[in-house]
Amino acid sequence: xxxxxxxxxxxxxxxxxxxxxxxxxxxxxxxxxxxxxxxxxxxxxxxxxxxxxxxxxxxxxxxxxxxxxxxxxxxxxxxxxxxxxxxxxxxxxxxxxxxxxxxxxxxxxxxxxxxxxxxxxxxxxxxxxxxxxxxxxxxxxxxxxxxxxxxxxxxxxxxxxxxxxxxxxxxxxxxxxxxxxxxxxxxxxxxxxxxxxxxxxxxxxxxxxxxxxxxxxxxxxxxxxxxxxxxxxxxxxxxxxxxxxxxxxxxxxxxxxxxxxxxxxxxxxxxxxxxxxxxxxxxxxxxxxxxxxxxxxxxxxxxxxxxxxxxxxxxxxxxxxxxxxxxxxxxxxxxxxxxxxxxxxxxxxxxxxxxxxxxxxxxxxxxxxxxxxxxxxxxxxxxxxxxxxxxxxxxxxxxxxxxxxxxxxxxxxxxxxxxxxxxxxxxxxxxxxxxxxxxxxxxxxxxxxxxxxxxxxxxxxxxxxxxxxxxxxx
Numbered sequence: 001x002x003x004x005x006x007x008x009x010x011x012x013x014x015x016x017x018x019x020x021x022x023x024x025x026x027x028x029x030x031x032x033x034x035x036x037x038x039x040x041x042x043x044x045x046x047x048x049x050x051x052x053x054x055x056x057x058x059x060x061x062x063x064x065x066x067x068x069x070x071x072x073x074x075x076x077x078x079x080x081x082x083x084x085x086x087x088x089x090x091x092x093x094x095x096x097x098x099x100x101x102x103x104x105x106x107x108x109x110x111x112x113x114x115x116x117x118x119x120x121x122x123x124x125x126x127x128x129x130x131x132x133x134x135x136x137x138x139x140x141x142x143x144x145x146x147x148x149x150x151x152x153x154x155x156x157x158x159x160x161x162x163x164x165x166x167x168x169x170x171x172x173x174x175x176x177x178x179x180x181x182x183x184x185x186x187x188x189x190x191x192x193x194x195x196x197x198x199x200x201x202x203x204x205x206x207x208x209x210x211x212x213x214x215x216x217x218x219x220x221x222x223x224x225x226x227x228x229x230x231x232x233x234x235x236x237x238x239x240x241x242x243x244x245x246x247x248x249x250x251x252x253x254x255x256x257x258x259x260x261x262x263x264x265x266x267x268x269x270x271x272x273x274x275x276x277x278x279x280x281x282x283x284x285x286x287x288x289x290x291x292x293x294x295x296x297x298x299x300x301x302x303x304x305x306x307x308x309x310x311x312x313x314x315x316x317x318x319x320x321x322x323x324x325x326x327x328x329x330x331x332x333x334x335x336x337x338x339x340x341x342x343x344x345x346x347x348x349x350x351x352x353x354x355x356x357x358x359x360x361x362x363x364x365x366x367x368x369x370x371x372x373x374x375x376x377x378x379x380x381x382x383x384x385x386x387x388x389x390x391x392x393x394x395x396x397x398x399x400x401x402x403x404x405x406x407x408x409x410x411x412x413x414x415x416x417x418x419x420x421x422x423x424x425x426x427x428x429x430x431x432x433x434x435x436x437x438x439x440x441x442x443x444x445x446x447x448x449x450x451x452x453x454x455x456x457x458x459x460x461x462x463x464x465x466x467x468x469x470x471x472x473x474x
Contacts (some may be wrong), residue, residue, distance in 0.1 A: 055113045069094040072102045103128050110135045110189040134163040137191060138184040158184050167199055210325045212305040212372060214241070214248040215296045217289050218264075220257035220311075227259040229312040232420045234267050236315040246307075246321045247277035249296050252472075254286030269474050284468040289368075290392040294383045295469055298461045303375050305329075308384075310369040313340065316416040323358070323415055324372035327408075330356035334377035334405025335397060337366035340419040341412050352411045359411035366407045368393030370417065377405050383461040387442035395446060399457040402450045 055070045071094060073079050079096050087093070097105070103124045113129065115138055129136060140154065158166045164186035183199060185191050214237070220227045237248065248271075252264065264280065271278050283292060293308055300306055305325045317323070320338070327336050339346055339361070347361040355362070371393065373381075380403050386392035397407055449455035 055107070055111060070102075071096045072099060074098050099124065107132065110137065110186070110191075113138045115140045132186075133158075133161060133184070134186045135188040135190075136164075136184065136186045137189050140182045140184065155182055163187055164189070165196065167196070169199070210305070210322060210329055211245050211247070212307050212321045212325045213300050214246055214307050214309060214321065215293060215300070216248065216250045216309045216311060217253055217292045218250060218255055218260065218311045219253040219286050219289070219292075220255040220260040222257055226311065226421070227257045227263070229420050230260055231263055232314045233309075233311045234263075236313075238267070238271060240315045240318050241321055242319065243271060243274075243276035243278060247279075249300075250278075250280045251292045251296055252280065252282040253289065253292040254283055265474065272474055280472040280474070282468075282470060282472055287467060288386075290384050290386045291467075293392075294461055295463065295467075297378070297383065298463055302379055305372060305375060306378065307370065307372045308368055312419060312421040313338065313370050314418045314420045316418070317414075320415045320417070321372075324410060327356065327358045327360065327410065328372055328374045331358075331408075332406075333408055334374050334400045334403070335366050335371055335407040336360070337369075337371040337407075337409055338415050338417045339409040339412055340369075340417050343419050347409050352413075355408065359414050360408040361411065362406060362408050364401065364407070365394055365397030366409060368396070369419070371396075374405075377403070380458060382459045385459045387446055395443065398447050398450055399459075402453075402457050 055072065071079070071082060073082070073096065083093055083096075111132070113136055129138070138158075155166065158164075164184055167183045167185065169181045169183055185196055185199075216233070216237075218230050220230055237243075241248075250264070250268075252260075255261070268278060268280055281295070283295070289310070297306065305328060307321055307324060315338075324336050324338070327333065333355075346367070347363050350361045350363060352359045352361050373396075377400055381396070381399055384392050385395055385399070387395070400407060446455065450457060
């Protein structure tokens with residue numbers, strides 16, 4: 001099964017749905033690209049058929065997300081729009097052909113053909129396909145507006161053809177336009193019998209979308225100059241994340257910046273008016289990020305995924321939490337972090353590889369500015385830990401490694417984000433450098449103990465009763 005294709009296909013569909021209105025209502029996708037369930041059997045088909053054998057007559061969205069597809073269309077304007085769209089969603093455009101050249105061509109071996117339903121109007125295409133039906137796999141859009149009877153005639157002919165099998169997939173491919181799909185599988189196409197039986201049975205019940213608890217720590221003061229970071233981070237989260245699927249908990253860790261207080265009030269009220277699952281907590285004094293995050297982690301249900309976030313990352317990819325959580329769920333990794341495009345030194349020289357359909361760089365440690373943690377690792381780690389005020393993320397990575405978990409960066413082709421830290425005052429920078437230097441030796445001592453098995457990776461939560469922690473109401 002081609003997991004890389006399946007993942008890329010679903011992501012391209014998501015981008016297509018979001019951007020469709022902007023592209024134009026006249027360029028509507030066929031049902032192959034609007035029914036998410038259809039990807040369940042497409043991934044098995046593409047695992048059997050080579051990418052160079054994917055053909056579409058009509059240049060629609062059905063094969064637009066398949067790299068290397070051959071698009072057949074006589075209308076130059078339509079072709080131009082397809083090329084523009086493929087470039088916009090970042091999919092290799094493959095090749096384009098007019099019908100005359102297509103009818104003169106031949107295809108060796110099995111092939112996958114997307115058909116938008118008007119074969120009865122294309123006599124040459126019908127003749128071309130009839131010769132090759134025994135080795136063809138054809139995805140047919142059953143109910144294009146105004147062409148139903150033409151399509152039905154095609155389906156009736158295929159149903160009676162002894163060179164393969166026609167499968168009606170209408171029950172589970174129905175899309176929001178009222179269209180559905182049928183699938184023709186030729187006897188010589190090479191599709192395994194078990195795959196055909198799986199398609200006939202339909203996909204398994206769709207599981208609810210994976211959600212993650214987003215935990216964001218804010219500590220803004222006039223000296224550290226980070227209030228603009230908070231504005232950019234939360235603004236991007238509001239745009240790119242479904243906060244009903246992925247609840248957001250913010251902890252204000254002793255901020256004293258009036259700009260931050262005003263922005264949090266306005267932004268949170270706006271999100272709550274849109275039914276976001278949002279909670280805001282406050283610690284009156286800065287007890288440092290590790291303690292603040294532990295305050296939230298101790299309240300988070302143990303079986304949930306969490307994403308630990310700092311307030312200096314701006315996100316440019318839609319639904320990025322789902323990408324992180326899906327990777328952890330499929331791969332068994334314990335930690336995965338985003339990688340800002342402007343932090344080029346991170347994982348320098350480590351090649352990106354495909355792991356369970358996601359491009360990642362497998363590393364020994366990940367930073368804490370946006371890192372997803374799997375539920376099983378959470379249970380084995382207990383609380384986050386630092387030997388001073390910083391470097392908790394390095395210790396979390398090493399504790400996870402000592403337990404046998406792996407860590408990775410999500411490639412920027414999967415999730416785009418930027419580090420937007422502001423230039424702080426000289427006194428604040430000097431203090432931070434000294435604080436980090438003071439705890440480095442203690443950190444190395446702790447790492448040596450974990451590496452040698454002399455220290456348990458599990459650390460219980462230690463929550464103070466007098467920390468003034470409370471929830472803000474809006």
